[in-house]
Amino acid sequence: MMRPGSAPPAFSSIAGSRYALSMLLSILFIVLGLLLLIKGADWLVEGAASIATALRVSQLTIGLTIVAFGTSLPELTVNLFSSFSGANDIAIGNVVGSNICNILLILGISSILAPLAVQTSTVWKEIPLSLLAAGILFAQANDILIDGADASILSRTDGLTFLAFFVIFLWYIAGMRRLDPADDKDEGEHHSGFWTSCGFIALGLVLLIGGGRLTVMGATAIAELLGVSQALIGLTIVAVGTSLPELATSTVAAVKGKADLAVGNVVGSNIFNIFWILGVSSLINPLRFEPAMNVDLLMVVIATLMLFLFTHTGWLHRRLLFWRQRKGHVITRSEGWTMLASYALYVGYLVWRG
Numbered sequence: 001m002m003r004p005g006s007a008p009p010a011f012s013s014i015a016g017s018r019y020a021l022s023m024l025l026s027i028l029f030i031v032l033g034l035l036l037l038i039k040g041a042d043w044l045v046e047g048a049a050s051i052a053t054a055l056r057v058s059q060l061t062i063g064l065t066i067v068a069f070g071t072s073l074p075e076l077t078v079n080l081f082s083s084f085s086g087a088n089d090i091a092i093g094n095v096v097g098s099n100i101c102n103i104l105l106i107l108g109i110s111s112i113l114a115p116l117a118v119q120t121s122t123v124w125k126e127i128p129l130s131l132l133a134a135g136i137l138f139a140q141a142n143d144i145l146i147d148g149a150d151a152s153i154l155s156r157t158d159g160l161t162f163l164a165f166f167v168i169f170l171w172y173i174a175g176m177r178r179l180d181p182a183d184d185k186d187e188g189e190h191h192s193g194f195w196t197s198c199g200f201i202a203l204g205l206v207l208l209i210g211g212g213r214l215t216v217m218g219a220t221a222i223a224e225l226l227g228v229s230q231a232l233i234g235l236t237i238v239a240v241g242t243s244l245p246e247l248a249t250s251t252v253a254a255v256k257g258k259a260d261l262a263v264g265n266v267v268g269s270n271i272f273n274i275f276w277i278l279g280v281s282s283l284i285n286p287l288r289f290e291p292a293m294n295v296d297l298l299m300v301v302i303a304t305l306m307l308f309l310f311t312h313t314g315w316l317h318r319r320l321l322f323w324r325q326r327k328g329h330v331i332t333r334s335e336g337w338t339m340l341a342s343y344a345l346y347v348g349y350l351v352w353r354g
Helices: 009-054 059-085 089-112 122-142 143-146 158-174 181-188 194-226 230-255 259-284 290-312 313-321 331-351
Strands: 116-118 152-154 285-290 329-331
Touching: 009 059, 009 194, 009 230, 009 259, 059 089, 059 158, 059 194, 059 259, 059 285, 089 116, 089 230, 089 259, 089 331, 116 259, 116 331, 122 152, 122 158, 122 259, 122 290, 143 158, 143 290, 152 158, 152 259, 158 259, 194 230, 230 259, 230 331, 259 285, 290 313, 290 331
Parallel strands: none
Antiparallel strands: 116 329, 152 285
């Protein structure tokens, strides 16, 4: 005899089968998405490096523009859909979580695979500009804290401010000097023709966007099946999912010895995410900001400061500790592990916060 309130065995069996099938399809989406991301990143790095040499433009410039914009397209796509549907937690959490992921997870893994030599211009210009972007976002998103308003909103005026800074960033990139002397060694390498390289970049971007989309769909479906909150999805699964193009591109670039592409891609993407993506998103539909996310905004600032500090540890060691002699600005494997551990602690906090 069946107990009151219990489901018939046949119904329970069907529900369990549907749950298992949904979980399996979600996992397949993630696996296929990752495969597309890896291949797309490989083509994108090769095409971008070839164009950099053909046009005598530094790889850092390519990383800060073409590669950064291309790998930020998944974040832009997610945020556009989120803005139109009014999913504020996803829109803001996606950008904030992606920026944290870009530095702590992506550069952490990249520097573990191969120590990353960072150009002086990146250390003193692009990284501080990324820090400025995080500071402006913190100020614009805290109407309650700064102005004593009833609610904190990223308004259309804030969006226009972000876009104005984005135009300044593009102007700065346009004025960057041509091919670095350090890149002259690449001229002896074999590179594809200009249009062939453009084709590789286009195909790479298509695979990256498609792979990122599939991965996010699969990860989001798994999260919903497990009953995870929307805020947690935005800061973790969606943020990591939309950052997978950056992860694939930067890790492949690091393995291939293209440190400028690896670092430029991450720093450029972080600037794009705040000034361009949040600018467009809040222009479409003002975004309500929950004060609880101030911890996450502070984490963006802390992660950027960590990146800035780690590019100076060689100088500090030489001047203060007189050991571990190291020239230039290099993110070492030990510093990569530190970034990775910091990201694990942050994700643990998010899960605890729930």
